[in-house]
Amino acid sequence: MEKKNKNAKKVIVFVLKIIVFIFLCVFYARLISFFGHYTDSITFGEYKYIGIIILVTVCVGFIVSLAFALFKKSSKTKKIVTSLICAALIVLVIPIVNLAERICAIPYTEFSTEGWNNSTTDNLRQYMIPDLEEKYKIVGMRLEDVYSLIGEGTEETSTDGSHEITYDIGTFGVWHNTYVLEYDKNGIVTKTYTRPK
Structure with missing residues (x-):
């Protein structure tokens, strides 16, 4: 037993x-x-x-x-x-x-206009942003120059009244982010950052 x-x-x-x-x-x-x-x-x-x-x-x-x-x-x-x-x-x-x-x-860490605007890799843009900002000094750039470099984004006005252009980066959904360029009334970029959508 x-x-x-x-x-x-x-x-x-x-x-x-x-x-x-x-x-x-x-x-x-x-x-x-x-x-x-x-x-x-x-x-x-x-x-x-x-x-x-x-x-x-x-x-x-x-x-x-x-x-x-x-x-x-x-x-x-x-x-x-x-x-x-x-x-x-x-x-x-x-x-x-x-x-x-x-x-x-x-x-995807090296910025190129073609790579940024490539529809098959647009969700990989976030890896290019450090190189983009280092090479081209986006802050202080005119909007026309930004458009020729990375295309036209989505125009928005934020809650505090500042003007923004946003670009989709990363996967859509929960983890989706946007790249934000704030600009002044003269069309000069004053600030860049990424934020969750």
């Missing part, structure tokens, strides 16, 4: 380990997919496969570490180390996705 109870406990523990393993694997895969989906360079970029390879490799590393931590009969030290690796991969998911995004965004 005691042997049956011991075997039953082992089976229950094993089944619980399998449930925990499946839950954590699905959780981690969803976590990576959630953050990876909202990075434009990984979702839409020409080199998105690099980002996908990075994210899949990290996910597989997590699954293997978790499997060793839960199922491999090994010393307590090895179990602790593999558990720490799993915890580190959970904690580092955002920096890892950020790194993958930066790698995939490299081709």
Whole structure:
């Protein structure tokens, strides 16, 4: 009878380990997919496969570490180390996705008028803004020069009465941003910034 109870406990523990393993694997895969989906360079970029390879490799590393931590009969030290690796991969998911995004965004970091106005990469414009502002010193530029450089945006008047031109950047939806150029009555750009739509 005691042997049956011991075997039953082992089976229950094993089944619980399998449930925990499946839950954590699905959780981690969803976590990576959630953050990876909202990075434009990984979702839409020409080199998105690099980002996908990075994210899949990290996910597989997590699954293997978790499997060793839960199922491999090994010393307590090895179990602790593999558990720490799993915890580190959970904690580092955002920096890892950020790194993958930066790698995939490299081709879009140099501004060009053609690249900015390309309808297939218009959701990757946010990566060009630092280069655009550094090369062309947008603040102080006349509106006509801005239009010839990046096209005509959407004219708006903000709640404080200032005049703005906005350009859509990034994915539409929750994470959508706009690039805003404020200008004075003489048509000179006085301020630039990005804001959520």
